[in-house]
């Protein structure tokens with residue numbers, strides 16, 4: 040059987056990490072099973088629609104490298120791929136649902152419903168329009184067929200509600216949670232068709248999954264409560280159900296509560312893949328490689344048995360197995376996400392690393408030849424955690440330090456710095472760049488001072504800090520004039 044899965048976002052704003060994870064797991068499952076990954080835009084709720092979001096969804100998926108096989112942009116045989124364009128299809132199935140007596144007309148006004156809601160909430164804390172009270176409302180169950188028809192042809196406004204029979208056990212299957220049983224008395228007679236004649240989420244979603252021949256529905260756990268309603272609809276229509284997979288919640292780093300944008304803002308990590316509205320940074324702008332971002336997101340709720348957790352998208356596809364998706368919430372860990380990014384950068388071949396570095400530090404081309412640039416890339420590659428670190432790391436090759444690390448300065452100030460700088464200056468002047476290290480070594484031996492202390496002084500002069508790549512190599516790249524100049528600058532700091 041050809042597996043067909045879908046990612047079905049509502050264009051009500053930017054994609055959250057959870058949305059990207061849902062899209063990714065659908066993609067992985069499709070690719071693993073040589074199936075089809077469909078992107079369907081669920082824009083039934085036109086009031087909540089945010090215009091820029093559809094474009095944003097496409098751009099985000101493109102950046103992440105998880106491209107749909109069928110979508111608005113790449114229509115297959117199951118279009119249209121935007122729900123707002125599928126009303127003709129829905130009409131047929133709404134008629135069918137009414138004929139099957141799976142739904143009924145409700146003429147209740149918004150005011151009368153509000154009144155009932157307020158009263159019920161006061162009395163019992165909750166309001167449900169269902170088997171227990173539907174006889175008290177203004178709906179076709181309480182009217183003759185003629186009366187109903189007459190009111191409709193008179194142009195009275197109505198919605199269509201799901202007719203949930205009382206006291207039946209609704210049994211749904213979820214691949215992760217196994218059998219989910221719910222008594223129908225707990226459900227509501229959900230509105231399936233709004234007063235404007237268009238379907239609500241539940242109805243459109245089920246009709247589309249059926250008509251688009253979706254075999255497996257993979258979505259977030261927040262949709263689990265909707266599953267019994269969807270099960271009922273499939274049963275009323277007499278359609279085969281797809282398999283259902285509800286992915287675990289993504290929790291914030293403390294493990295208490297869902298990962299939220301507020302939490303991200305507070306703690307300095309993005310929750311969107313790419314920038315939204317020019318206002319919120321995404322992973323792209325933070326300096327993540329798309330492959331690394333995806334590698335980390337794949338671990339939110341799934342862990343492979345593979346020894347190496349650093350994987351390319353193709354490797355993840357290969358390793359992916361829905362059976363290994365966990366039930367419990369997946370804790371988001373930004374430090375881990377950064378570490379995964381660093382690992383991906385480290386594993387880039389030198390040419391790819393070089394073009395990445397040059398893209399973010401174009402100035403290198405003005406100052407160094409290609410061989411020196413390669414050397415710089417080799418020196419900094421393992422230190423790049425986020426791509427935004429690149430300009431900072433390259434700066435030490437381009438410019439003298441602007442600030443000197445305070446703690447480092449304290450450490451070297453135990454030495455007699457002024458004469459030492461004079462001596463290092465002389466040693467570098469008198470020796471070639473290939474030989475100055477040996478010369479410093481001999482000098483230390485003669486003077487009985489530690490080589491470490493001298494090298495630290497040189498490092499402080501060169502890069503303004505006691506940490507960084509191999510200092511001898513850095514000096515070779517920046518050249519004699521620069522290092523001599525930087526030694527004198529350090530002297531001025533004393």
Ligand code: GLU
Pocket residue numbers: 047048049081244257258259262
């Ligand atoms: N449109 C729903 C959403 O925005 C899709 C739910 C589903 O996949 O069934 O998440």
